[in-house]
Amino acid sequence: MTSTEAPEIRKGLAGVVVDNTAISKVVPETNSLTYRGYAVQDLAAHCSFEEVAYLLWHGELPTPSQLQQFSQKERASRRLDRAGESVLTRIPDNCHPMDVCRTMISFLGTTDPDEDVPTPQANLAKAQRMFAVLPTIVAADMRRRRGLEPIAPHHGYGYAENFLNMCFGSVPDPVIVKAFEQSLILYAEHSFNASTFAARVVTSTTSDIYSAVTAAIGALKGSLHGGANEAVMHDMIDIDRPERVTEWLDGMRERKEKIMGFGHRVYKNGDSRVPTMHEALVRVSDHLGEPKWLAIYDELARQMDERTGIKPNLDFPTGPAYHLMGFDIGSFTPIFVMARVTGWTAHIIEQTGDNALIRPLSAYNGSPQRPVKA
Ligand SMILES: CC(=O)SCCNC(=O)CCNC(=O)[C@H](O)C(C)(C)COP(=O)(O)OP(=O)(O)OC[C@H]1O[C@@H](n2cnc3c(N)ncnc32)[C@H](O)[C@@H]1OP(=O)(O)O
Ligand SMILES: O=C([O-])CC(=O)C(=O)O
Numbered sequence: 001m002t003s004t005e006a007p008e009i010r011k012g013l014a015g016v017v018v019d020n021t022a023i024s025k026v027v028p029e030t031n032s033l034t035y036r037g038y039a040v041q042d043l044a045a046h047c048s049f050e051e052v053a054y055l056l057w058h059g060e061l062p063t064p065s066q067l068q069q070f071s072q073k074e075r076a077s078r079r080l081d082r083a084g085e086s087v088l089t090r091i092p093d094n095c096h097p098m099d100v101c102r103t104m105i106s107f108l109g110t111t112d113p114d115e116d117v118p119t120p121q122a123n124l125a126k127a128q129r130m131f132a133v134l135p136t137i138v139a140a141d142m143r144r145r146r147g148l149e150p151i152a153p154h155h156g157y158g159y160a161e162n163f164l165n166m167c168f169g170s171v172p173d174p175v176i177v178k179a180f181e182q183s184l185i186l187y188a189e190h191s192f193n194a195s196t197f198a199a200r201v202v203t204s205t206t207s208d209i210y211s212a213v214t215a216a217i218g219a220l221k222g223s224l225h226g227g228a229n230e231a232v233m234h235d236m237i238d239i240d241r242p243e244r245v246t247e248w249l250d251g252m253r254e255r256k257e258k259i260m261g262f263g264h265r266v267y268k269n270g271d272s273r274v275p276t277m278h279e280a281l282v283r284v285s286d287h288l289g290e291p292k293w294l295a296i297y298d299e300l301a302r303q304m305d306e307r308t309g310i311k312p313n314l315d316f317p318t319g320p321a322y323h324l325m326g327f328d329i330g331s332f333t334p335i336f337v338m339a340r341v342t343g344w345t346a347h348i349i350e351q352t353g354d355n356a357l358i359r360p361l362s363a364y365n366g367s368p369q370r371p372v373k374a
Helices: 040-046 049-058 064-076 082-090 097-110 120-145 159-168 174-187 194-204 209-221 228-239 242-254 274-288 292-308 315-325 329-353
Strands: 024-027 032-035
Touching (some): 032 049, 040 274, 049 064, 049 120, 049 159, 049 174, 082 120, 097 120, 097 329, 120 329, 159 174, 174 274, 174 315, 174 329, 194 209, 194 329, 209 329, 228 242, 228 315, 228 329, 242 292, 274 315, 292 315
């Protein structure tokens, strides 16, 4: 290209390959997603979320003794310290719960006991600290908005059970626990999505892991990314019953509004994770004897396919599943944070290990050069 030729601009970096990664592989042609070589469906069927977190960070599934050590450390790091509790209570409870996550991770960065050298070991310890304490933050924030006292973490419970107990005061039926844990596994990692890329950009300047995760939370909040799981549930409540889908969709299409929970930058033929989460939604609906949201899901997916060919993404089944499980809608994307912090931090460690400053170019289309009037 000569300097007079217009450069090719790929809006939104669509289709641009920016780096290698050994963490996960998305193959849209075959609807496949693997974490470190394992199909996500297999991981969701057979593993705990702790095992998947270990896999993302270490590249291998843990042996029983490695898992025991890993879980022991996670269980011992779940408490929010006094300073953290005090910051949490001072954040207004009418702000978005994602603002709470973002602020609390930023605050954790100010109280990290480790020195600020980004070795893989130091970053792994910081990643595990965020992983262990995020459920305590998300649950306490949800409860204070309900006028309830926080529930302390319980060392006897696994990651998913402990979070559910801290939210609701008891561990629900295993059907609910399994579906919830599967959602965490499916949400954990997805290559160079917008929030992970944001984390990698921050890391590329040699900034610290808390800054990178804070940026990632900001990127995840938007409704074109993680915020879609909340938007889906607001839409379903608006639709109210399956017979209203046609009328609702007509209105949305007329106003040229996007349907939340549908479409994807990479998958054009359906999201690899949706069948697993749809099955989980079916089990939860059946278990609770509440078929309404599933009926709206099925009708909306059918009509979207018929009218546009656009398929649901993972946020479409998780929205109603989390609603049925009893979470407030504002907590849906913070739960996504609890899961994705594993993928983000694996990418931060990978970026640190083979870093190059991420700094693309732009094509200037503003005013020509002009003098300042004296
Ligand atoms: C975990 C996750 O982050 S998954 C994504 C969650 N986000 C959502 O569910 C939000 C709704 N979906 C969308 O906005 C989009 O599908 C995105 C942002 C996820 C991906 O979009 P992109 O790859 O940038 O494609 P883009 O938005 O340009 O869409 C291409 C075409 O499909 C249409 N389209 C894409 N998604 C949708 C949708 N959800 N509803 C209606 N039309 C849609 C667009 O209007 C566009 O049509 P046009 O070519 O006639 O203008
Ligand atoms: O990959 C993407 O662009 C969005 C997504 O599905 C995710 O982050 O899970």
